[in-house]
Amino acid sequence: xxxxxxxxxxxxxxxxxxxxxxxxxxxxxxxxxxxxxxxxxxxxxxxxxxxxxxxxxxxxxxxxxxxxxxxxxxxxxxxxxxxxxxxxxxxxxxxxxxxxxxxxxxxxxxxxxxxxxxxxxxxxxxxxxxxxxxxxxxxxxxxxxxxxxxxxxxxxxxxxxxxxxxxxxxxxxxxxxxxxxxxxxxxxxxxxxxxxxxxxxxxxxxxxxxxxxxxxxxxxxxxxxxxxxxxxxxxxxxxxxxxxxxxxxxxxxxxxxxxxxxxxxxxxxxxxxxxxxxxxxxxxxxxxxxxxxxxxxxxxxxxxxxxxxxxxxxxxxxxxxxxxxxxxxxxxxxxxxxxxxxxxxxxxxxxxxxxxxxxxxxxxxxxxxxxxxxxxxxxxxxxxxxxxxxxxxxxxxxxxxxxxxxxxxxxxxxxxxxxxxxxxxxxxxxxxxxxxxxxxxxxxxxxxxxxxxxxxxxxxxxxxxxxxxxxxxxxxxxxxxxxx
Amino acid sequence: xxxxxxxxxxxxxxxxxxxxxxxxxxxxxxxxxxxxxxxxxxxxxxxxxxxxxxxxxxxxxxxxxxxxxxxxxxxxxxxxxxxxxxxxxxxxxxxxxxxxxxxxxxxxxxxxxxxxxxxxxxxxxxxxxxxxxxxxxxxxxxxxxxxxxxxxxxxxxxxxxxxxxxxxxxxxxxxxxxxxxxxxxxxxxxxxxxxxxxxxxxxxxxxxxxxxxxxxxxxxxxxxxxxxxxxxxxxxxxxxxxxxxxxxxxxxxxxxxxxxxxxxxxxxxxxxxxxxxxxxxxxxxxxxxxxxxxxxxxxxxxxxxxxxxxxxxxxxxxxxxxxxxxxxxxxxxxxxxxxxxxxxxxxxxxxxxxxxxxxxxxxxxxxxxxxxxxxxxxxxxxxxxxxxxxxxxxxxxxxxxxxxxxxxxxxxxxxxxxxxxxxxxxxxxxxxxxxxxxxxxxxxxxxxxxxxxxxxxxxxxxxxxxxxxxxxxxxxxxxxx
Numbered sequence: 001x002x003x004x005x006x007x008x009x010x011x012x013x014x015x016x017x018x019x020x021x022x023x024x025x026x027x028x029x030x031x032x033x034x035x036x037x038x039x040x041x042x043x044x045x046x047x048x049x050x051x052x053x054x055x056x057x058x059x060x061x062x063x064x065x066x067x068x069x070x071x072x073x074x075x076x077x078x079x080x081x082x083x084x085x086x087x088x089x090x091x092x093x094x095x096x097x098x099x100x101x102x103x104x105x106x107x108x109x110x111x112x113x114x115x116x117x118x119x120x121x122x123x124x125x126x127x128x129x130x131x132x133x134x135x136x137x138x139x140x141x142x143x144x145x146x147x148x149x150x151x152x153x154x155x156x157x158x159x160x161x162x163x164x165x166x167x168x169x170x171x172x173x174x175x176x177x178x179x180x181x182x183x184x185x186x187x188x189x190x191x192x193x194x195x196x197x198x199x200x201x202x203x204x205x206x207x208x209x210x211x212x213x214x215x216x217x218x219x220x221x222x223x224x225x226x227x228x229x230x231x232x233x234x235x236x237x238x239x240x241x242x243x244x245x246x247x248x249x250x251x252x253x254x255x256x257x258x259x260x261x262x263x264x265x266x267x268x269x270x271x272x273x274x275x276x277x278x279x280x281x282x283x284x285x286x287x288x289x290x291x292x293x294x295x296x297x298x299x300x301x302x303x304x305x306x307x308x309x310x311x312x313x314x315x316x317x318x319x320x321x322x323x324x325x326x327x328x329x330x331x332x333x334x335x336x337x338x339x340x341x342x343x344x345x346x347x348x349x350x351x352x353x354x355x356x357x358x359x360x361x362x363x364x365x366x367x368x369x370x371x372x373x374x375x376x377x378x379x380x381x382x383x384x385x386x387x388x389x390x391x392x393x394x395x396x397x398x399x400x401x402x403x404x405x406x407x408x409x410x411x412x413x414x415x416x417x418x419x420x421x422x423x424x425x426x427x428x429x430x431x432x433x434x435x436x437x438x439x440x441x442x443x444x445x446x447x448x449x450x451x452x453x454x455x456x457x458x459x460x461x462x463x464x465x466x467x468x469x470x471x472x473x474x475x476x477x478x479x480x481x482x483x484x
Numbered sequence: 485x486x487x488x489x490x491x492x493x494x495x496x497x498x499x500x501x502x503x504x505x506x507x508x509x510x511x512x513x514x515x516x517x518x519x520x521x522x523x524x525x526x527x528x529x530x531x532x533x534x535x536x537x538x539x540x541x542x543x544x545x546x547x548x549x550x551x552x553x554x555x556x557x558x559x560x561x562x563x564x565x566x567x568x569x570x571x572x573x574x575x576x577x578x579x580x581x582x583x584x585x586x587x588x589x590x591x592x593x594x595x596x597x598x599x600x601x602x603x604x605x606x607x608x609x610x611x612x613x614x615x616x617x618x619x620x621x622x623x624x625x626x627x628x629x630x631x632x633x634x635x636x637x638x639x640x641x642x643x644x645x646x647x648x649x650x651x652x653x654x655x656x657x658x659x660x661x662x663x664x665x666x667x668x669x670x671x672x673x674x675x676x677x678x679x680x681x682x683x684x685x686x687x688x689x690x691x692x693x694x695x696x697x698x699x700x701x702x703x704x705x706x707x708x709x710x711x712x713x714x715x716x717x718x719x720x721x722x723x724x725x726x727x728x729x730x731x732x733x734x735x736x737x738x739x740x741x742x743x744x745x746x747x748x749x750x751x752x753x754x755x756x757x758x759x760x761x762x763x764x765x766x767x768x769x770x771x772x773x774x775x776x777x778x779x780x781x782x783x784x785x786x787x788x789x790x791x792x793x794x795x796x797x798x799x800x801x802x803x804x805x806x807x808x809x810x811x812x813x814x815x816x817x818x819x820x821x822x823x824x825x826x827x828x829x830x831x832x833x834x835x836x837x838x839x840x841x842x843x844x845x846x847x848x849x850x851x852x853x854x855x856x857x858x859x860x861x862x863x864x865x866x867x868x869x870x871x872x873x874x875x876x877x878x879x880x881x882x883x884x885x886x887x888x889x890x891x892x893x894x895x896x897x898x899x900x901x902x903x904x905x906x907x908x909x910x911x912x913x914x915x916x917x918x919x920x921x922x923x924x925x926x927x928x929x930x931x932x933x934x935x936x937x938x939x940x941x942x943x944x945x946x947x948x949x950x951x952x953x954x955x956x957x958x959x960x961x962x963x964x965x
Contacts, residue, residue, distance in 0.1 A: 046854075052769060055605060059598045060577035062854040063591065068560075078633075081560040083581040093560060100557045103634050107555065107641060137601055159770040196770055196899060203773060203899050248738065248926070248964055281656060281692070283699075356849060361558050398891045401692070402699055404924050406892035406906040426897055428904035430926050461660075461849050481904040481926035481964070 014043050015171060018067065019183075021085060022175050025069045025094040030177055034071035034098045036114065037177045040316050041067045042358045044170030044186065046453065049137070051144035051163045054152060059137065064170075068358035071097040074105030077112055079361035115342035115349045117319055119179035124313045126185040128215035132167040135216050140165050143219060147193040147230040154234030157241060159198040161230070166190045166211075166453040168465070172316075180318040187213050188310055188465055190452030193230050197237035204243070204425065206236035206411060207393075211452035212467065213311035236411055243423035246412060246480055252388035252441075253429070253478040254381050257448040259409055260371050260470025262394045264299050265457065267405040267433035269369040272301075272326045272334070273352070273459075274341035276364075276401065283403045283434060284332060293330040293437030298372035300325055301336055303351060309368035309467025310451035314351065316362035321351035325372075330437070338364050356462040365459060368451065368467030374443025378472040381442045383418035389480060390415050391427050403433045406481070428481035442474035485514060485667050486679045492583055493671030496567060496592050501673060503596040505569040507611050509672040511806060511845065513853040514563040514583070516629070519662040520636045521556040522644060555640075559633055564853035566845065569595035570611070573604035579854045609833035611807075614675040618794060618810045621803030622666070622682020623709035629665035629683050631711065636661050639687070643719040647691045650723035653730070656692040657722075661715070668852070670808035680803040684708075687715045689722045695730055700921075702726035702888055702909055707947055709797050725888060729909055729921045734965040735884075742883035742939070743927065743961040744876050744913065749886045750956050751948035752893040753903055754866065757931040758789075759950065760898035762816055762824075763859040764840075765831040771899050773932055774822060782822045783935035786869060789817040791826055793841055793862030800862035800950050807843040807857050814840045816864075817935075828859045866953035869941030876940050876957045878916040884963045885911040885918060886927060901931040910963070925965040934958045 022039040029037035043065045050058040066083030067090055078100025080093040132140070147163035168188045175181045190211025197204050208229040210218065219226060255263070276282040284292075303312040303321025312321050317339050324334045335345065338353035341364060354365035382390060391409035399405040412424035449469030457466045489512040500508030565588050566579040576599030580591035640659045647657045662685070669679035690703035702725030704718040745753070761772045774782065793811025795801050804810050807829050815823045828843035844860035845852040877885060888909035896903040910922040942955035 055607070056603055057605070058577065058856060059575075059602050060856060061579070061591075061594050061598065063578075063580045063587075063594075064851075064854070065581055065587075076555060079556070079558045079560075081558075081562075083562060083564065084583065086584075089561075096559055100559060100633050103637060104555050104557055107637055137598065141602070162769075198770065201773070203770075205897075205899055248928070248962065279656065281658075359560060359562055359851075360849075361556055363556070395895055398894070400891060400908055401701065402908070404891065404906065404908060406895075406904075406926075408892065408895045408904065426902060426904070428892065428926065428928070430906045430924070432924075458849075463849055479926070481906070481928055 014065065017085060018043060019173055021067055021087065021090045022173060024087060025067060025090050026175060026177050028091045029069060029071040029094040029098050032095055032098045034073055034101065036072040037069065038317065039067055039069050039175055040355065040358050041173035042170070044168065044172070046168045049141050049144050049165045051148050053161055054145065054148045056141055056145065059141065064357055066358040067093065068355065069094045069097045070361060071101050072112065073098055073101035075111040076104035077101050078104060081359045083359065112340050113343045114339040117339065117349055120318060120320065121181045124184040126187045126213065126311065128187055129217040130215035131187065132189050132216060133169060143191055143226045146226040150227045150230035151193060151195050151234040154231065155238050157197045157199050157238060158195055158234055160196040161193065163193045164454065168453045174314060174316060174318040176318060182314050182318050184313045188451060188453045189214055189218070190454055191219060191226065191229065192452065192454060193233045195233045195237040197241050199241045202241060204237055204240035206233050206240055208232040209452060210450065212308045212450055239423050240411065240425060243425045246389065246424040246427040248480060250477045250479055252385055252474065252476045254385055254390045254472060254474045256392045256472055257446065257469055258393045259391055259407065260473050261468030262407055264371050264470055265366060265369040265466060265468040266399045267403065268299055269301060269366045270399055271403060271433070272336050273364040274335040274337045274345060277335050278341050278344050281401055287332050290332055291330050292332050292434060293327055294440045295329050296374050296443045297327060297330050297437055297440050298325060299327040299369065300372050301366050301369045303367045305368040305449045305467060307447050307449045307469065309449035309469065310465050312367050315353045316355045317353040319349050319351040319353065321367055324350050336364055336366060338362065354464050356464055360462045363459065363462065365464050366457065366466050368449055370447065370449050370468060371443060371470030371473065373445050373447035373471050376442040376444040378444045378446050381444050381472050381474045382415065385415045385418055385474060387416050389424065389427060390420060391429060405433055406430045429478055430481055431479045436475060436478070439476045440473055441476055444472040447471045486669065488583065489514065489667065489669050489679065490671065490677065492565065492585065492588055493669065495585060496565065496588050497671055497673055499589050499592045500569050500596055503593060505571055505596050505599065507570040507673045509568045509611050509670060511566040511670055511853055513668045513851070514561065515664055515666045516561050517662065517664050518559040518631065518633060518636060519660065520633065520640045521660045522640055522658060557633055557637065562851055564851055565591065566853040566855065567592050567595040569599045571599045573608045574599045574602035575605060575608060576602060577856050581851065607830070607834045611672050611674050612676065612809050612829045612839060615810055617678045617680065617803035621680040622801060623797055624681050625683045625710040627711040628663050628685045631663040636663060639715050643689050643715055646716045646719040647689055647723045650720050651693065651727045653693045653695045653727055654691050654723050655694045657689060659689045661687045672808065676808040678804050678808045682709060682802065684799065685711050687712065687718060689719050691722045691726045693726045693730065698730060698732065700726055700729035702729065707799055709799060725909060732921045732923045734923045735912065735925065735963065739884055739963040740960065742880050742957055742959050743963060744880060744883060744885045744957045745955060746873065746885070746887040747942070747944055747946045747953055747955045748888060748948060749890050749907065751951050751953050752890050753896065753931055754953055755949055755951040756893050757896050757898055757901050757903065759861055759864065761901065762826055764825040764827040765859045767825055768831060768834060773901060777822050780822055781820050782932065783817055783820040784938050785820045786941055787817055787820050787935055787938055788867040789865065790815045791842065791861045791864050795863045798863035799947050805841045805843040806845040806852065807839070809839045809841040809843065811841045811862055826859050826861060828857050831859055861950045864951045868943045868945045868954045870943055871940065872944055873942055873955050876942050876955055877913055877918065879940060880913045880957065881915060883913040884922065885913050903931060904928040923965045925963050927961060927963050929961040933960065
């Protein structure tokens with residue numbers, strides 16, 4: 001198709017235009033006095049398709065292009081950006097970054113220096129079997145419609161079905177005045193189906209979701225066909241119509257991979273982000289080398305996980321993403337760093353500087369955070385649970401700087417003598433992560449890491465795509481908030 | 485700026501028609517954004533007192549932020565367009581982060597292409613007809629638009645000093661001050677061509693205190709269309725809210741009864757859950773328990789709620805919504821009776837009614853132009869009652885006071901109204917007075933039941949994003965520590 005060819009060559013022009021403007025921005029920042037300057041360029045596309053009850057509701061495409069510039073001067077740095085991709089606008093952003101650094105430098109006593117890293121020059125391509133950019137919109141739309149069809153037919157009590165397909169891809173560029181010049185092609189797809197079931201005044205919901213740095217063949221696998229996912233979501237919603245409220249109090253619990261992921265990311269991962277450690281805001285400050293969890297607990301953060309998730313070769317300071325064991329056999333062994341925090345704490349940079357897009361300054365962020373695999377069999381973890389709650393999946397959670405967290409499991413079961421007795425409605429888990437890690441009794445061998453382009457993690461008003469996961473785990477004395 | 489946006493809007497509309505779109509709507513947006521954040525400042529005057537530095541010499545050596553504060557400052561311009569192209573009742577949406585003509589026209593082509601391959605949407609009727617926007621719209625305060633990085637940095641720093649000086653047990657602060665000036669507009673084939681501009685100023689400060697091994701935290705903020713010259717009072721109140729939590733104790737037993745929610749805490753639950761429940765679209769989609777409750781008593785008689793997009797100085801006040809429909813006043817609950825839902829054009833036309841001017845594309849931190857409109861309140865107001873917070877407390881024999889930010893409010897069940905949140909700033913109430921702070925507690929209830937057991941409503945209304953509400957006292961809430 002001539003159209004496709006045009007847009008391809010359009011992209012190439014864009015690519016060299018962005019890289020050229022980035023170079024100019026860096027040069028200009030140095031000219032007006034910066035000690036060090038870096039630029040992030042971006043040309044990414046996000047597509048979303050939403051179907052509700054057999055109707056295609058939304059089809060959208062978002063193209064996001066722009067350049068962010070950060071300059072260091074004296075003791076501080078400054079950040080500015082522009083999505084007007086002309087020379088004048090980008091140079092103005094470079095100047096603003098230097099000016100901010102100068103203003104800021106007068107006001108701070110802590111010199112922001114950067115840990116030394118080797119300059120890297122590399123272009124990383126992403127190969128996927130049936131990359132979303134090569135698959136028609138029609139076929140993606142059908143994934144959603146197939147989910148709706150299957151779920152609607154699952155029972156009369158299914159009142160509403162919503163399916164969303166999302167994709168994010170393009171190219172991200174990074175360059176700095178030390179000679180680093182890298183680019184990579186982010187890729188993330190996801191498919192999710194949510195069902196609302198209704199009986200009288202009672203309304204419940206359930207969902208299934210699958211995603212990661214994958215091609216469209218991901219939805220051909222038996223476990224993740226649109227039909228299978230829709231069937232799951234519908235059945236789980238119908239089951240919740242019969243569910244009882246979860247009791248409040250302390251119980252032993254088995255949690256699934258998705259909930260383990262949120263625990264690893266939200267409750268522990270954020271505390272290990274070194275920007276909060278540097279300022280003494282994290283309860284992990286000064287705890288390096290200390291035993292914080294049971295021997296079987298290992299928590300990893302990395303850019304290129306083997307078991308699914310979001311592939312990220314470089315961070316937004318051009319540093320290759322390292323495989324980091326934050327907690328190893330219960331002992332705190334690493335924090336997550338950008339170049340500045342690594343320098344302050346005299347540690348190695350880990351490649352954890354990330355920004356939502358070119359219009360945000362990079363801050364310390366996680367990549368794919370998960371509990372490493374253990375030896376326990378999942379069925380044993382459950383059969384050994386004398387009395388307690390099997391908590392499954394979560395729409396997210398929240399954590400305070402002190403380590404206090406709240407997660408909401410989407411589903412759950414009351415378990416007695418190792419058997420699921422009855423389903424539970426929305427179950428809230430609360431507690432403090434540092435206490436919880438000491439109560440992990442079993443870590444299973446069924447590690448899964450997943451990531452989707454829906455939402456992502458929020459920190460200091462920025463969102464980032466992350467992967468989370470873990471295996472099934474059993475934990476004693478978990479505080480459940482219960483329902484009304 | 486408006487002229488440039490208007491010109492691009494008209495070119496884009498023409499291009500869409502040329503490509504075969506029956507209708508097209510171009511949303512144009514431009515924002516100048518400046519933000520200054522300080523993470524973890526420790527205070528000069530505080531460290532002097534503790535470490536025994538010698539008076540003025542140390543003051544000169546350490547102006548205010550001691551070593552560990554990290555400033556993050558950003559300033560820049562974000563602009564773009566969102567295009568809806570319609571062919572045969574199918575809507576194609578495409579957006580691009582650019583105002584450059586060639587990029588915008590490319591995005592128009594994408595939108596038309598998507599519309600052409602989509603099946604028709606049976607619920608689609610048409611784009612909104614052109615209407616005259618309200619005379620008064622968003623407040624534009626030149627002082628906010630012109631607020632430079634230097635000045636914001638000064639304010640931010642001052643906040644940290646004031647917060648630290650408030651009490652020697654304050655060990656840390658995080659501040660965030662932003663100034664935005666925004667121009668947006670809608671141009672469509674229907675003849676809509678409307679623009680508005682406004683400013684937004686926000687300041688937040690969070691502090692952390694430590695004493696005898698106990699760590700506590702608290703925060704406060706300002707959100708307004710105009711500049712608040714002196715933000716120091718929120719720094720003081722953030723520190724006050726922090727230190728009042730020292731000496732936390734657990735609840736002797738699970739509390740099932742009256743809970744007084746301070747305005748900020750209630751605002752979080754109110755905005756997350758009620759906003760979803762009164763969306764006409766969610767009602768149509770079976771995603772609200774309010775479906776089929778119109779005209780019924782769903783709350784106590786003292787409860788009245790309305791959405792007012794014309795409220796002077798309201799954070800959500802604009803001349804028109806994000807589809808170009810004038811903002812208006814919409815009663816939602818009058819004396820406990822459900823009287824209305826909110827609509828954007830899509831949901832309204834679907835049931836042959838008029839949009840209530842509640843289309844919104846603003847979903848932070850995404851750029852508005854990259855989002856399609858959804859039903860959202862403008863300024864959703866819970867009408868205040870007559871007593872202040874102390875007055876609410878005085879009526880409570882045995883209960884709990886919840887203040888500050890709730891953990892997990894965003895994860896409430898917006899369909900059923902169930903919430904289960906955790907609070908770090910809660911207090912035990914006995915015989916009308918606060919007796920001691922509580923260890924982190926879980927608070928569970930249901931928002932719709934709460935409307936029926938809202939025994940008292942305060943007079944201390946504040947703005948929290950798109951909602952404005954006072955503190956409230958609610959019965960039958962479960963609290964455990």
